[in-house]
Amino acid sequence: MIESSYDGVCFFTLSGRIEYRNGCFCASSSSDSLDVDPLQFLALFDQLTRQAIQKKRHIESMTPALRFGSNVFHVVSATFSSICAVSNGRTHGLVVEKLSFGVLVVAFSAPLRLETVFSRLEDACAAHRY
Numbered sequence: 211m212i213e214s215s216y217d218g219v220c221f222f223t224l225s226g227r228i229e230y231r232n233g234c235f236c237a238s239s240s241s242d243s244l245d246v247d248p249l250q251f252l253a254l255f256d257q258l259t260r261q262a263i264q265k266k267r268h269i270e271s272m273t274p275a276l277r278f279g280s281n282v283f284h285v286v287s288a289t290f291s292s293i294c295a296v297s298n299g300r301t302h303g304l305v306v307e308k309l310s311f312g313v314l315v316v317a318f319s320a321p322l323r324l325e326t327v328f329s330r331l332e333d334a335c336a337a338h339r340y
Contacts (some may be wrong), residue, residue, distance in 0.1 A: 216327075217302070217317040222248040224312055234317050244278040245316060251276070251293070251304065255308050258288055276304065286324070294328055307335045322340065 218233025228250040236307045250278040254276070276283045276295050283304050285294035303324045307314045314335065318327050 217319050220246050220315040222313055305331050309330055309338045
């Protein structure tokens with residue numbers, strides 16, 4: 211993977227402590243900057259787990275969007291260990307991977323496609339899953 215092919219990468223522990231961030235996840239006055247809130251991702255993974263335990267499969271009850279200030283990413287796919295979300299117009303996206311030791315968030319923009327980024331990250335993270 212080429213680091214410059216993504217807009218930003220962020221990694222935080224399962225307790226919500228940010229361990230690493232670069233690119234658009236770094237604090238900046240730029241409108242392209244994303245102020246990441248680890249608790250938002252952890253709450254979504256917790257919600258997915260609770261739904262599965264209760265055997266609810268209705269996607270309508272899942273959180274439909276992730277918000278970063280004025281930026282909104284709509285969740286288009288979610289599992290116990292992955293979340294995929296895109297902005298309006300699908301010009302920007304997020305792929306989130308939950309691992310046994312933390313959560314990896316990758317932001318990207320066109321011309322990269324969600325399917326391409328997700329496939330790369332899923333392959334790279336496969337050995338580190340629960």
